[in-house]
Amino acid sequence: MAVGKTFIVEKTCPICEQTFRVVKTRSRIPVTQRDDDGCTHYVDFNPYYYTVWVCEHCGFAADEKTFTTKIPDRHLTILRAVLLTKNIKIPFVEERTLGEASTAFRLALKFLDLIHGKSSKKAKYAHQLAWVYREAGDTTQEHEFLAKAAEFYEDALMRESFPIGELTDNAVMYIVAAINWRLGERQKATTYLSRLISDKGVREREPRIHDKARDLWGDIRAAKKK
Numbered sequence: 001m002a003v004g005k006t007f008i009v010e011k012t013c014p015i016c017e018q019t020f021r022v023v024k025t026r027s028r029i030p031v032t033q034r035d036d037d038g039c040t041h042y043v044d045f046n047p048y049y050y051t052v053w054v055c056e057h058c059g060f061a062a063d064e065k066t067f068t069t070k071i072p073d074r075h076l077t078i079l080r081a082v083l084l085t086k087n088i089k090i091p092f093v094e095e096r097t098l099g100e101a102s103t104a105f106r107l108a109l110k111f112l113d114l115i116h117g118k119s120s121k122k123a124k125y126a127h128q129l130a131w132v133y134r135e136a137g138d139t140t141q142e143h144e145f146l147a148k149a150a151e152f153y154e155d156a157l158m159r160e161s162f163p164i165g166e167l168t169d170n171a172v173m174y175i176v177a178a179i180n181w182r183l184g185e186r187q188k189a190t191t192y193l194s195r196l197i198s199d200k201g202v203r204e205r206e207p208r209i210h211d212k213a214r215d216l217w218g219d220i221r222a223a224k225k226k
C-alpha cells in the first residue's frame with residue numbers, strides 16, 4: 001500500500017503549461033533488499049512506480065529532473081506538436097497499478113525517442129521498468145527491458161561523456177555486467193567484470209565498484225562450478 005508513503009504536489013507542465021498533480025515518495029522507507037544491478041526493495045512499497053511524472057492534461061511523461069529543468073525550445077516544439085494535437089488523456093491516480101506504472105515508463109521512453117534523447121536516460125527508464133516487472137514476478141517483461149537497458153547503457157558508454165551526475169563509466173560497466181549475468185550472458189558479464197577488476201585506477205579511485213565487480217565475479221564462478 002502506498003498510503004502514508006506518498007504525498008501529492010502540484011506542478012506546472014512545461015508542455016501544456018497547465019497545473020497537474022504528482023505523487024511523490026516520502027523518504028526513509030525501510031529497505032529490505034538491494035539487488036546486484038542496483039534495484040532496491042522496500043517494505044510494502046515500490047517507489048519505482050512513481051519515478052515517471054505524467055501530466056494528466058497532455059500526457060507528457062518524464063522523470064522529475066526533466067520536468068523541473070528547462071526543456072530546450074527545439075524539443076518543446078517537437079513535443080508540443082505531438083502532445084497538444086493528440087489529446088492524450090492520462091487520468092491522475094494516487095496509487096498506480098502495474099499497468100499504469102508501465103504506461104508511464106513506456107510514454108517517457110517514447111517521448112525521449114521523439115527528441116532523440118540520451119541513451120543514458122533511456123537506459124534508466126528501461127532499467128527501472130524492468131525492476132517494476134521483477135517485483136511483479138513477470139520475468140519475460142523484466143528480461144525484455146533489462147536487455148533494452150543494457151543496450152542503451154552500452155550505447156551511452158560509446159557516445160556520452162561521463163560522469164553523468166554521479167554515474168561514472170565504470171559504474172555503468174558494472175551495471176551492464178550485472179544485467180548480462182541476470183540475462184544468462186555469462187561471457188559478456190565476465191568480459192566487463194575482468195576489465196573492471198584488472199583496472200588499477202578503478203581499485204584506487206572507485207573501490208566500491210571494484211569490490212562489487214569482484215563479488216559478482218565470485219558469484220559467477222561459484223555458479224559455474226555447480
Ligand SMILES: [Zn+2]
Nearest residue numbers: 013016055058
Ligand atoms: Zn501537460
